[in-house]
Every structure is written in structure tokens, then in C-alpha cells.
Amino acid sequence: MAWLSLRRVYNRLYKHYGPQHWWPADSPFEVMLGAILTQNTAWGNVERAIGNLRANHCLSPRAIVATPEKALAQWLKPSGYFNIKARRVRNFCQWYLEVGEFPGLSVLATDELRKQLLSVSGVGPETADDMLLYAFQRPVFVIDAYTRRIFSRLQLLEHDAGYETLRSQFEQALSADVTLFNEYHALIVQHAKVACKKRPVCQACCLARHCPFSFQPAC
DNA sequence: TACCAGGAGAAAA
DNA sequence: TTTTCTCATGGT
Numbered sequence: 001m002a003w004l005s006l007r008r009v010y011n012r013l014y015k016h017y018g019p020q021h022w023w024p025a026d027s028p029f030e031v032m033l034g035a036i037l038t039q040n041t042a043w044g045n046v047e048r049a050i051g052n053l054r055a056n057h058c059l060s061p062r063a064i065v066a067t068p069e070k071a072l073a074q075w076l077k078p079s080g081y082f083n084i085k086a087r088r089v090r091n092f093c094q095w096y097l098e099v100g101e102f103p104g105l106s107v108l109a110t111d112e113l114r115k116q117l118l119s120v121s122g123v124g125p126e127t128a129d130d131m132l133l134y135a136f137q138r139p140v141f142v143i144d145a146y147t148r149r150i151f152s153r154l155q156l157l158e159h160d161a162g163y164e165t166l167r168s169q170f171e172q173a174l175s176a177d178v179t180l181f182n183e184y185h186a187l188i189v190q191h192a193k194v195a196c197k198k199r200p201v202c203q204a205c206c207l208a209r210h211c212p213f214s215f216q217p218a219c
Numbered sequence: 220t221a222c223c224a225g226g227a228g229a230a231a232a
Numbered sequence: 233t234t235t236t237c238t239c240a241t242g243g244t
Contacts, residue, residue, distance in 0.1 A: 042242075048242090078241060079242095080242080083240085084238090
């Protein structure tokens with residue numbers, strides 16, 4: 001994958017959409033909580049769920065662990081998959097408290113931290129990388145469904161390649177820059193949302209006529 | 220009405 | 233080991 005192509009795509013996205021100011025949260029813990037709640041879920045619904053937690057004074061790891069799973073699930077209902085997410089959020093908070101919360105975790109090397117995050121049931125590769133990039137400020141590129149769709153349409157990567165393969169390709173092609181990775185992933189999500197807005201069932205982002213600006217494979 | 224959304228884990232093949 | 237199924241509310 002060519003560095004120039006990735007930089008050009010980024011430059012066009014940034015020029016078109018501007019800075020995205022991600023992640024929308026008040027603390028690193030809230031970033032991590034949101035990363036779990038947004039799994040296969042629109043962010044607006046996650047905000048409702050987080051609002052419920054805040055209204056019930058349950059926006060801390062200790063409060064979440066102290067809350068029965070059933071009650072937690074009711075507050076998380078707007079984010080969908082509420083039973084599963086209640087269990088995942090509690091699993092994560094229990095682990096988070098055991099390992100010493102944010103200050104303790106911050107001293108770990110990125111690879112070790114990623115390994116530990118992935119050991120928590122309910123935290124998969126994308127969720128762990130969201131946490132590493134947006135909560136821990138580590139230069140890790142997040143690969144999501146939008147990234148696969150857009151960059152495979154641009155013929156810059158293979159749609160069916162494994163998560164680690166794609167992440168490695170992006171990280172090797174770009175400089176290890178937290179600000180760049182932060183903005184790039186946010187811009188991809190923003191672009192996919194806008195490009196898909198006119199046609200909810202969008203299978204051809206970036207090469208379709210309704211795309212706000214057409215990337216071409218050779219641009 | 221039907222489809223999709225900032226995935227992950229369990230079960231089946 | 234790889235593929236398929238399940239989880240679920242809210243917006244369009």
C-alpha cells in the first residue's frame with residue numbers, strides 16, 4: 001500500500017470535513033466505556049445509554065461494578081444488545097479496577113497493554129484499538145467496517161484481509177502519529193456516514209455517484 | 220417494512 | 233480453522 005495514496009486520501013478527507021475532535025467523551029474511562037457500547041451501534045444511541053448512566057450516578061468503574069447486571073442492562077437499553085453489553089461493561093470495569101485503573105495502565109508498553117485489553121471478554125481488536133488510540137494516546141490505527149469498505153473500493157487494500165494485516169499495512173504506510181491516526185479514523189467514519197446518508201443501503205462508498213467527492217483509485 | 224449502525228463471542232461446519 | 237449465528241434498540 002503506497003504511503004502517497006494514503007496521505008492523499010487523508011488530505012482530501014481533512015480538507016473536505018475538517019478536524020473531527022474525537023473521541024467525544026469527558027475522560028479516558030468514558031472513552032473506553034463508549035468503545036464497548038458503540039460496538040455495531042450508532043453513536044447517538046450510545047450517548048443515550050451514557051446519559052442514563054450519568055443520570056443514575058453510575059459513570060465510574062466502581063459504580064458500574066457495584067450495580068446489578070439487570071439494572072445496568074436497563075440503563076444501557078438504548079445502545080442495543082443491552083444484556084450482552086451490561087456483562088461486557090462490568091467485565092471491563094472489574095478488570096480495570098484490578099489492574100490499577102488509568103494511571104497504572106499508562107506505564108505499560110503498547111503491545112502489553114493491547115494484550116491485556118484483548119484478554120477482557122467483550123473487548124475485541126477494534127474496541128481495544130479504539131481504547132489504545134483515543135484513551136491512551138497510543139499510535140494504533142483502528143480498522144473498522146468503514147475502513148474495509150472504503151479502502152477496498154479504492155483498491156488500496158483487500159476487503160477480506162485479516163484485521164491485524166490491515167492494521168499493520170496502515171501503520172507501516174503512515175508515520176506512527178497519534179494525531180494523524182486519531183483524525184484519520186474519525187474522518188473515515190464521518191465520510192462513510194455522509195456518503196451513505198443519501199442511500200442508507202450503500203455498498204459503494206467513494207466510487208458511487210452520491211459520494212460528496214469522488215476518490216478514484218489512481219488519484 | 221426493511222435495512223443498517225464506529226463488533227464480539229459462541230456455536231456449527 | 234473458517235464460517236455462521238446471535239445479540240437488540242433507534243433512525244432512516
